Amino acid sequence: MITWLMYLLVTILFMIVLVLSSDSHDVIRFNVRFILYYLVSSIIALGSMPFILLRPKNVKNCRDLSVLLRQITKILGIEWELRGADELSIERGCIIVANHQTTLDILGMFNIWGVMGKCASVAKMEVFYAWPFGLAAWLAGVVFIDRRNSSKAVTTLNATSLLVKHEKTKMWIFPEGTRNKTVLKTGMLPFKKGAFRIAIENQVPILPVVFSPYYFINEKTRYFGRGKVIIHTLKPIFTDGLELKDVDDLIIRTRAVMLDAFEALTKEVLSPLPPDYPGQVL
Template sequence: MCKYITVFISVWASTWCHRVTALVGLRWELRGKEHLEKDQACIIVANHQSSLDVLGMFNIWHVMNKCTVVAKRELFYAWPFGLAAWLAGLIFIDRVRGEKARETLNAVNRRIKQQRIKLWVFPEGTRRNTGELHPFKKGAFHMAIDQQIPILPVVFSSYCTFLNDKMKILNSGRIVITTLPPISTEGLTKDDIDTLMDRVREQMSETFKLTSAETLQRYKPPQKSAPQAVVDGAEAVAVAAAVANSSAGYAQLHVGAAASYESYKSSAGKTSILKTL
């Protein structure tokens, strides 16, 4: 009975988030769908910019089949959403009591592998819309190595064109969600955690810059000429598609594609662009 309640709540949450997304004018484009569709246990690690990430996650929820999420304990007390989240199978952890959090995650780790469940984690911990990926916490990587299950990176492109937390600006916008090929942990030990974490973060950071450059290509950075901005945007589209479709796409990384994103992020005109969207 509990299983059917969980499925119902998950479907309800996904439907509700779809409607909210349409209401605020956000458009989500999923790439690398085949990696999410695969029936396997894995630890999904995603960058965390805003609460909007939850909308994006539930917009692709139907693709993932069996999936659950690690959330901070405080969310449980935000009823009725906390109750719905608990019924949907979310895993609540006490971030203040680190040892208790580890015990909770260890208790569910074996079940994840046995039942081929995908566990969604935001390894940055705290959401920060600063235009870059922040250092990762090790919990998700400990879990993946402990059960020898793959890491599945998911990258949301930058929200900078439509969201400004400090100025309370939220406009319609387009977000590219890229699922990268799974990264195996077979044969790895606890001694390999730092290397694995750096590898995953580097790949996600590269993809973040490329997909962000693509979504930003219609905005011309002040210090670039129009023809150069167009070239960078075209390169970003081609490279981002290659990255989304195969791990070999990383060989096609181009400095110019990432540079268009970096120049926008540091431009003095960013705030004025946000105001006019």
């Protein structure tokens, strides 16, 4: 057992040194950065499980666990800037909708969870099976939905919405439903209706959150450098008096303000880059 742990520790230290040594296009370094992210996340999740079990399924577990998980940021060399923290920090029930580009979005959430406070994140069931992280996430209060079983997914979301309505808990949903790998071309994928139905049914506001593009990652050239991601919390969109027939209009209005913000953030982070920058460029 001790020998196995020593091998694991040496492997992690080697990977960290490799990650910190260069921002090249090297395929090995590119993959090692993601592997290190998943590996360290899993180790932290596994080590935290005894503490999570003291209050299982409590959304405060995610907030506390994020203190450790966000330290991975320092290894990967990503800087997170939160704008609109005053809106995000208000203790209220609301539905947070955010654009989704990569698994690193979760790392961004870890870095702002202390500001959010009580928040129940919604994730697809596939993440649950990525043990030990998935198991720890479930015990920490993450809500997993099976997109292949729509009726069961709706039941799960309705049950979670009670926390939003009665316990001033925020619910975080990626309305695109999947990662958008062509973000600089499409901006955002079409939004699914679930988050907006919940907001109207419970008469709670939609709180849009926009991540700027990960310009320092380029899967085609296998580049993963250092960079900054801006997380911008926009003004809430209130649903008082709206009915389910207004869902489509609410989606259109929400997506429009998020696209405007994304385009502005894209120009801000890309404009200072040199023409030969190896990451993503328009």
